[in-house]
Structures are given as structure tokens and as C-alpha cells.
Amino acid sequence: MEPLRHDDPLRTGPHVNLGRLDAETERAAPVRRFIARSADGDRTFLACLPRADADPSRWAVEAEGARRLSLPGFLAVEEVGGTAELPWWTAPYVRLLPLPAALRAHGGPLPEPFVRALGAALARTLAGAHAQGVTHAGLSPDAVLLTLDGPRLSCFGAVRAAAPDGEPRSGLPGLDSGCLAPEQAAGGRPRPLGDVYALGAVLAYAATGHTVPESGELPPSLREPVTACLSHDSGRRPEARQVLALLESGTGTTAAHRATVLDPAAPMPLPAPVVAELARRSARVLAAELPLSASPVPVPPLPVPPVSRSLD
Template sequence: MEAPRHDDPLRVGAYSVLARLEAEAEHGSPERRFIVRGGVGDTLIARLPRPDTDPTRWAIEAEGARRLSIPGFLPVGEVGGGGAEPPWCTAPYVPALPLPAALRAHGGPLPGPVVRALGAALARTLATAHAQGVTHAGLSPAAVLLTADGPRLSCLGAVRAAAPDGEHRSGLPGLDSGSLAPEQAAGGRPRPPGDVYALGAVLAYAATGHTVPERDELPDFLREPVTACLSRDPARRPQAHQLLTHPDPAGPMPLPASVVVALAHQSAQVLAAELPVPAHRIDR
């Protein structure tokens, strides 16, 4: 949780901005995320497109996400904006850290058991989405929000929002090049194998701190699956459900104590946060 910058909005729709969910856009985050509060005290996560991206395409993806109900996806409640106001959408607030922020809080890559549990949770979410005919098309380290109840995926449709099919997407703002499958970078239609490629990059990042490590940098339990996920040939990648080698674990995903402390600190900051005083108000 970071204080808003001078160029951040003071309000999103009817909500006042309390803080940024993260400092700067990291690892290809295609959207800005804020913690906001309404007049009746409800606290939400508000998401807006980056200033250098196409707001129309982003709004289409936000509306599409609102119609989905997939466990593990960050739900979209309200969609707004238009005209002079940039598009936005909201999700219920729970204390959450983007994966890069979690690594910073921990002081480096996450422990093996945490990475295992993260991989299982994300594979399960993608397998559910793919079985429903949904391609996430936006998975990257910044898209993964760690909560006490497990990871939540945001940034749905970032690849589709960045550029239409047939247009080269390499180097576009808001896309993490290390998580973007080669066929999608070349303008191909986002399909499930691209999500699997991104999953491999996310797990490599969680275990090493970067999305394209050397094979020897990966822990033993990740070398084979991550190498398969990162194959340049989509046909050689496993399907998401094939990466599920263990049943659903009992209880929430294990988190390092440092990450739990950071989540608790964020929660306390949000509870203590006061609504910003409008600039035109004069106290008497």
C-alpha cells in the first residue's frame, strides 16, 4: 500500500482514493490499482487502465470480467467511467499483495512449499477457466494478488486489450515480455497454451525473482514443469489440468511470516485511513 502520487486520481466514480495497492506498475502490470472508500464506509479495490493504453479495449475486458464467476479470479463488481472519466471497475477489498510486493516483503524468492502451493492454486484456477472456454490472457507476476485465502488473478484480458489479433504485441506498454507467450507476442489469438506459458513464467519468478531464469536456477521440483510450460511450441506445453498432481489442500495456502505481517500491516493502514479532505474545504 502506497500513498497516491500527485498525478493519481482523487476519486474513482463515487469513491475516494485512499492509497495505491502498489508503488509503480511492476512486471508488466497493465492497470493501476487503488484502494478506495465509498461514502458509507465500504472499501474496494478500484482498477483503471494505464494512461498509455487503449481505454476502450480495457473497458471491454472489464465488462467481460464482470460477467464471469470463476474461483480464483478477482471478481469484478461495478464497472463505470466513460466520457471525460477513464473506465474503471471495482472488486471487494481484502488485504492483498501483488506477487512482486510479496517478494519484496519477504526479501527475495518465496520458499519452495509456498511456490508449490501457489502453482497448484493457479493451475487449478486456469484449469477451471479453460474448461469453461475462458482464456485469462493476462497472467504475469503483477496479475497475481496474494491474500490470506490464496491467490487471486487480476488483469484479465490484458493481452487482448493491448492490441487486436494480428498486431505485433512485443514491447507494448503494460505487457510483461517475460510472461507473454511467443505466439501471442506475434499477434496470435490468446488461447489456453498462452496462459500455461505465463504460469511457467510466474512460478519461475516466485522461485527465483525473475521470469526467464536459467534452468539450473530453478529448484528441482520446478525444473521439468516450468521448462515444459515455457516451451516456444504451444503444442509441447502441458494443459493446466495436467499440472495438478495433488488434491486440493486442506486450509489456506501457506504464506511466509513476512508476507502475513505485510498483509496485516496493510489491513491496519486501511482501517486507520481517513478520507482525503477536498482541496476547496476550509476548516473553521
């Protein structure tokens, strides 16, 4: 948890903001995320608001879409509220660390076995979503939240919220250009193979520190799946389930290694510095106290139209 800035809101709806989830970095996160607590002090949340330069109405539609999802590996959004000018959502707080913070804690790129395990978990999550007709359309390093029970995907629909289909999205604030599939950058409707492109960029980031790797930077066992994901021709990209198979059968991966690193029933082995950073942040959240001025406020409902996401 990072201190609030002078221009940060003190509340998210009825909840009191204790601090920021994300540190000040050069990365342009698609949302503003806070650690918040209920005014009675009983519950702690991850709270999310749109960027100041975002379209709040489009953002609110995607927030409601995220609330209605019930998919393994996705962050479970619990509340959606606010006004037409300032919508927000919250999720129950668990110990978590955004992927960029994990790289900072580790002092650079993450170990290859961990990146493979992360890639397998994310590919499994996306494959499950795509099988149900859901396209995430917002995968980036900032969208990946590491927990002790595996990664959770947030920032659902960030690409859709940034601009309507048919309008170019390249260079828009809050979108990571390295994670934006060419067809989405040109204004195409987000589809599952766009998620696969973003997955390749996220794995490149975890393994090298940036989303657009240079030739030879990637570890040998990641070159084939990451390069395939990052094909500019969407027709040449594998589906998420095929990426999972590539990661599970990578060069030099023994059966014993798969059982400890890629087995979906086994916890993902977080590197020790990442575990230490999770513990440090958790302690800060636990120790944070509500300001004396905190008091309950009513929760205004946020009217949004029905939303559904399909492959059509």
C-alpha cells in the first residue's frame, strides 16, 4: 500500500481510502486503485475508479460487466456504484501484488519457472473465459494481480472502455501499447485472439521487464509460446488452450517439474522477494487506521445498461 497523493479522493463511495495499490511509476495504469475500508472498520476492499481522462459511462458498463462475471481466475467484483460522472467498483481485499510491483520487489525480471507457471495459470483462465464467450479485453501487466492462491485478472474491458469499436485506440491514455493487438489498436472489436496477444506481452514483461522483447531476450522455453502469441496476424496466433499446452510441454520441462510448477492443483510458487513484499504490504494494510473524521455515507446506486460479452 502506497500513501495517497494530494489529488486522490479520500473516499470510494461509502468507503474510506487508506492508500493507493499502485506506486507512482512510468507505467500508465488503466484505472486508479485504492485500498479502502468500510466506515465501521469491519471490512477492507480493493477499490477502483476510472482515470480522470477516461469516459465514465463506458467505464461503468465494463464495471457492471465485471460484477456479473463468475469465472475462475478473474477478480471478483462485489459492488458497483457511484454517479454517472464518477463510477466505482470494489472487490474484497486479499493479499495481492500487481505484476509490475512483483518485478520491482524481485529487482528485475522474474525466474523462468515462475513465468511459465504464471503463463499457464493465465492461459487456463483465458481458455475458460473464451469457452464461455467472454473476452477479457484488458490484459496487461497492471491487470495481473498475484496472490498466494494464484493470479487474478482485473481491468476487465479496459480496451472496450477506452474507445468504441471503429475508432483507433493506439496511443490512448491508460492502454499499454505493447499489449494492444494490432487489430484492436486499429479499432477492431476485441476478440479472444486479442487476449492471446496480450498474454504474450505480459509473459514477455514478466521474463524481460518490458512487453516488446528484442530478439534473443526471452528464455529458450518461452520463445515459442510468446512469439506465437505476439504474431501480428491474428490468424497465426494459437488459442489460449493451445498456449497452455505449449507451456506445459516446453523444451526441457520434465514430468516432475510440471507437477510442481504447472499443476493446476498446486499453489503457484512465488519467488521469495515477492512473498516478502506481499507480507510487508499486508502488514501495512492491517495496521492502517481509519481517520477520526470517517463516518458512514449513503451508497448511491449506479444505473448502467445490461451488458453481455460474446465471441460474435
